[in-house]
Amino acid sequence: MSKKVHVQTIINGEDVEFLCEPRQSLLECLRDVIGMTGTKEGCNDGNCGACTVILEGRTVTSCLVLGVEVDGKELTTIEGIADGEKLHPIQTAFLENAALQCGICTPGFIIATKSLLDHNPDPSEYEIRWWLANNLCRCTGYDKIVRAVQESAKKIKAQAGG
Amino acid sequence: MTNIKEPKKYEVIGTRPLRPDGTDKVTGRAIYGGDFEMTGLIHGKILRSPHPHARIKSINYDKALELEGVIAVVTADDLPVNPDGNISIGYSRGNILAKDKVLYVGHAIAGVAAIDPHIAEEALDLIEVDYELLSAVMNVEEAMDSSSEIIHENSFMKEFGEMTVTNNNIDEHFQHKMGNIDKGFENADLIVEGKYSTVMVHQGYIEPQAATALWRTDGSLTVWNSTQGSFPDRDELSNILDIPISKIKVVPLEIGGGFGGKIPIYQEPVAALLSKKAGNPVKIIMSRKEVFESTGPTPGGYTWVKIGVKNDGKITAMQSELAFEAGAYPGSPVGMGSLCVFAAYKCDNQLVDGYDVIVNKPKTAAYRAPGSPNAAFGTEQVIDEISQKLGIDPIDFRMMNAISEGDRRVDGPKFPVNGLKQVLESMKNSPQYQKKLKGSNKGRGIAVGYWFNVGLQSSCSITVNTDGTVNLIEGSTDIGGSRASIAMQAAETLQIPYDSVNPSIVDTNTVGYTAVTGGSRTTFSTGYAAHLAAEDVRDQMIKRASEMWGVPNDSVVYSKGQFSSDADPELSMSFKELASQLENTGGSIAGKGSINPKKVGGSFAGSICDLEIDPDTGKSTILDFTAIQDAGKAIHPSYVEGQMQGGSAQGIGWALNEEYFYDQNGIMNNSSLLDYRMPTSLDLPDINTIIVEVPDPTHPYGVRGVGEANIVPPIPAIANAMKRASGKRFYNLPMNPPAVISKLNQDL
Structure with a gap:
């Protein structure tokens, strides 16, 4: 040893x-x-x-x-990612958009999304799909994950604006 | 005739609330199979065969036991003997730990437990196994050839329900027959046939199998695992280890995907035997390579289809022969494939032959509508070919021949109320189908698919809290949002808010028998059990109200969340108010519901695929895709859409890219997620969904399970789109760029 x-x-x-x-x-x-x-x-x-x-x-x-x-x-x-009891907007967006089924890939996707939006707060759908191509999800077909990321970007922008 | 009534109005059903387990799953708190920890935990690894077919001459693990940190080693000798020769249990044990022969690369031979997983892995290299190599049988054609090496030397083929004296690699040949097939073909104006082959593919769940076992000195066994069914696991452990079910408790942890692949158990009995020897709890997590090579994928094989039709479009005869790989032990889904192969079509003359074929590959397991995609890859292409030859729109042609309520399936049962025609109608009216597809190398394909859905046992109990909330206790492991869909049905029946239902998934000691999360049954059967438990609670609460008020029981009604009595209009109480009175009126209330539904309506699904083929690279790009499915009644529409999108994505991967790639020595060459390339977000289009609702009258809320039928039509829809894009018919999966290029160059 x-x-x-x-x-x-x-x-x-x-x-x-x-x-x-x-x-x-x-x-x-x-x-x-x-x-x-x-x-x-x-x-x-x-x-x-x-x-x-x-x-x-x-x-x-x-x-x-x-x-x-x-x-x-x-x-x-x-x-x-969450701030104490308060979920991060990405976490909320994943829940609201049913972007997880079994949930095992979800921590990785949330981290990847956080990193994407830190680098690019307003990504196109293609940019989202390109960035998230490092993460595999077998349950959702990615459609609702992409929607959740789009929604996350909006939420973060609204938060920053407000 | 199908009679669709005006849809019922619901308070909770049909809404899209957040899932109860959601917060834990987005914050990393949820405990999955691999996350489990306990005092004294040690780690197991499994030695696996490098050969597809070999006799084990000897196993010597003395050196492994000498390695510092190694605590125990087990082999098949530690499994109970099989004195009464039960073949089925013998096969189950054989797949857990190989006894005399290894039957596939990845077949388990020995288990090692050590203080950490690295030491256990090092110890595997110190186990000496002496093999006598045998020739491997790697596909159904080879296996069905009478000159091939026999894999199970002492087993005999079953034919038409009878045991024969033939010792070959066919475990079973069966037949379904309806009408007169010869006459049907005589009456046809046009006959089209083709043989369509598929290769082995994997469910591809992201969480590898993970289990911990503790065998106590009192002989009791507890297993914590990631599973689609804790009760069936308990049954299987009891059979394999020969201990009574009363001594076994299975505690299901969160499950990271299954799609059928986490119905069987693999390392649980090995962990149990290691724990018995070591005295410690033993955890075994599979590597991804083990997941590919040692757990059950879905089979390859062929579906030959011949269909006869009149010039006016009426089908007169349908014949099929299906031969699927069972893997190393019997039990391919060919039986299910044969029920599904012609399910969508009304035809009086049908003949279906099925062959369950043993090959030197891992024993196959269920994968989303098992067998149905393999079958539909044949049928739906022949149907497409006929509609093209007759010049009829492919949706219209299917509609002309679609089954109705009361028509018979080839294996006998009559179809109950079903939504096939409504699915076809929705396909025709969909925005995608209404839009014209223009341009060269582009094509649009459609297909339909069927899954019969199962019922099976489910149990729930509901206890009432004094604050007006309830605890819903269930045994169905939640693989994709079923806590929500079951809690919603309980809330609807109890007429309380969804947030007032707290669901818990419990172990095998804590709820009544509940079968697997699979077969598209969970929202149907466990939802039904939750509804019954809720009705039981409601009735007990009515009794309490009548006693409190001193009015006859039958004068109390419960409506819109309020108890009231016809005897006195002044008497009224909410669910919450009555709940707060339970202590003083006889104690707490617990309702129960158990069910084993026998008549379950199936689900039909359809796909529309527009794609473009790049003639230089052979790459197909999906331009637009719509998934359509009959959900009976969508309890939580977001999770219904999620099932449709997920099934479509798996179908797309299966069609265009996925395969077990074997070399000539029977070794899988792509057992990693880099080389077994599942679709990424960049490979897939947006997947449009259309939910059709033709309620199943046997369910209180009309539910039809939606987990499976959706994987069936994408594969032939893509093949049909490729035919229309390229003029070439594809007879083999996957239809990947090399296959496309070689097809396009065929006539050059």
């Missing part, structure tokens, strides 16, 4: 420290070491997007990042 490494990071704005084996992925560290199971595993090889998190402002599939690589870095996971 290999020696564990000390990692210091910021998750959802809070300082977090943990010990992990060098071979453990960030996904494993989040789920099994820290106990944050909101980030989901669908394939463990970077192809489904269920484990998407925002690392230093960029979306990454956390199964393809090693836990030791986030030392000194900042990340956002699904657990950090």
Whole structure:
């Protein structure tokens, strides 16, 4: 068994420290070491997007990042999207538009949407579909997810305007 | 004749409220199979066969046990013996852990439990298995050839319901017959036939199978898993492990997709055996490769179809032969495919032969209307070919021959009230169909599809809280919003707001037997059980009111959420007010509802697809797509649309791209989500939906399950669009760019 490494990071704005084996992925560290199971595993090889998190402002599939690589870095996971009891407009839009059925891909989609709208607050449908093509959903056929993202953009704009 | 009454007015049904489990699912709080944790948890991994067909000469796991951190190893020797030779249980056990032979790549051989999953994985490499390789049988044509290697050496073919002495790879041959097929073809002016082949595809749920088992020293077993049916899992665990159901509790966690693929169990018995040896709870999560190679996909095979028709468009004869891959053990959906193959068409002369064929591939499982897409890929293309040859609009041609209430399906039953004609009418009137499609290399295809829908057992109970809310306790795992659709039916019956119903999905010790979430049955049957439980609550509340008021029971009525009595107009009380009085009037109220509906109306669906083929690359782009389906009564229209869109997306993937790609050695070459490419958001168009409502009179709210029929028509609709775009008929799936290019170059 290999020696564990000390990692210091910021998750959802809070300082977090943990010990992990060098071979453990960030996904494993989040789920099994820290106990944050909101980030989901669908394939463990970077192809489904269920484990998407925002690392230093960029979306990454956390199964393809090693836990030791986030030392000194900042990340956002699904657990950090809502503001206390108040859901983020993206979360509300996903619920109101029935954009989830089984819900296992939903944390990844919400993170990807957050990242999209941070970069591009007014995306076209094509831009939405292009950006979300890293995330697989098998239940919805994406139609209602696209509507939810369009609705999210509107809600965020209205919030900023008001 | 179908008699459609004026639609009923509902308060809750037909609205689009938020789902009760929604907040947990958008915040990451919901606990799915893989998220489960408990004290003392250790981790299991499974050693799987690298060969499609081989005899196991020996297994030696001494070195694995020596690895630091490894706690237990199990093999088929740890499963109960099968002294009475029950073939079905023998097959079930054989698929959990291979005994004498491995029958497909990915077949489980041994389980290892260790303190972490990495050590368990390392230990798998230390297990030595000595194989004697056998030749593999990889498709139905090969398997049905009498010279092929026999996969199950001691089993015999069943034919027309009787066991024969023939030992081959056909597990069963059956036949459905109606009228006189020869006479039907003699009377035809035009006969069209074709053999249409499909290949194995996977359900593709995003959450891999995940289960934790704890075998206690008192002999009781608890399993926490991601499943479509906790009660059927309990039955299956009882059979495989040979322990009574009373010793087993299955606790269903949230499920990340299934589409039929999470009806069977795979690693649960292995985790249980490991837990028995180790004394700790054991969790096993499959890798994506294991999901592809070791769980049940839906089969490939062929559907041969021959249809005769008069020049005026009347069908005179329909004949089909279907042969589907069962996988390594019997049980392909060919039986279901054969019920669906001609279901949409009225014809007095029909003959259908079905073959369930064993091959060296994973044992197939249900996948959304299992068997029906394979069958429709044949029928709906032949129907299209005929309508083109006769110069009749393809929707009109189907309408001319559409079944009505009272017509017979080929296997015997008469169709109850159904919405096929209304679906066809909605297709014809849809904005997409009304619009002309212009331009070269473009084509429009349509098709219809059928699923019979099942009833099966469901149970619910409802307890009343003193604040006027109720707890709805159910056993149907929620795969796509069924908490909402069932709670809405309870709210409607109780005449209380939707928000006043708190649904819980509970374990097998806590509610009555409830069958799988599958077969398009959950909103129908569990909704029906919830309605019965709500009626029971209502009746008990009426009794309480009559006792409180000292008036006869039958003088109390409940309407618009108010109890009142004919005996005294002054007496009136809301549901909430009466609920607050329960403690002092006899204690709390619990209602119950159990049902096993026998006569369930099926669902018809249709697809309209406009697409364009790029003749240089062979790529097909869908320009416009409409899904139409009879929902009986749409309880929560957003989730009905979601089912239609999801089924369409899976159908589109199946038609254009998805396949199990095997090399000549029987090894799957694309067992990852990169190479088994499911549609992404960029591959799919907007999917328009039209909900048709022809209520099923056997259900209190007219519900027809909508989970399945929608995957059937997209595949032939796309093939028909490709025919009209290219002039070429496609006989094989998937219709991917290489297939299109080779087809376009055929005449060059």
